[in-house]
Amino acid sequence: MSDAIDEVQIRRLFMLLHGMYGNSVLDKYRIGQVDDDGEDVGMKSARSVWLNGLREFPQPIVMKALAKCTEKHKTFPPTLPEFRDICKSLMPRQWTAGTEAPRLEMSEALRSEQVQRARRAIAETRLQREGGIRTSEGIKGLHVLIAKAVGHAGGDEAATLLRLDAMPMRARA
Incomplete structure (x- = not known):
């Protein structure tokens, strides 16, 4: 009908x-x-x-x-x-893609930048989802992570940091 x-x-x-x-x-x-x-x-x-x-x-x-x-x-x-x-x-609007519309191409540099940005976002999301902590790199960052872990376990973070700083370099490695 x-x-x-x-x-x-x-x-x-x-x-x-x-x-x-x-x-x-x-x-x-x-x-x-x-x-x-x-x-x-x-x-x-x-x-x-x-x-x-x-x-x-x-x-x-x-x-x-x-x-x-x-x-x-x-x-x-x-x-x-x-x-x-x-x-x-x-009346509902009818939309059809025109074939005459130009397709915009992305430069290789821009594509590479977009890929890197996406990878960083994925890594950040994964880190947050898994409960990870972002710190500065190197020994100082490692010390902060150890102090946080000790603090969460109920220990004395300050004493642990002082003990780590007092350790000779070879004993740390």
Whole structure:
């Protein structure tokens, strides 16, 4: 079953427009001539024109556009072009990648810099996840790590650092 608006829905749309705007809808389209069915020829023609003008929009979009009329057209009913503009604004946007868009290439230096930055970020994340501690390099950094470990174990960090500093260089290696 098609989701496009049909004759029954156009009649309902006009009925709702009449309910919202009163006789200004009728005054806008009726011409005073009635056909064999007793219906105003102008209103019948208007519904036919609106039906053709709104066929491209699914019925839910048309109903949403009708609800939007209370914001955009507070005192007078919209014309068909105004109503179509509201419908267009409510349609989901279709995006397709254009083949003519240029592809930007990255220089080898920039690529290398990006790789290094990513590796550092991965290493930092891994260090944090595993509960590691970052310190300065060398013996001083090692002393800080040992003092922290001793402190966490409930020992005396200061005494441990003094003992480490007092050790000869060969005994440390």
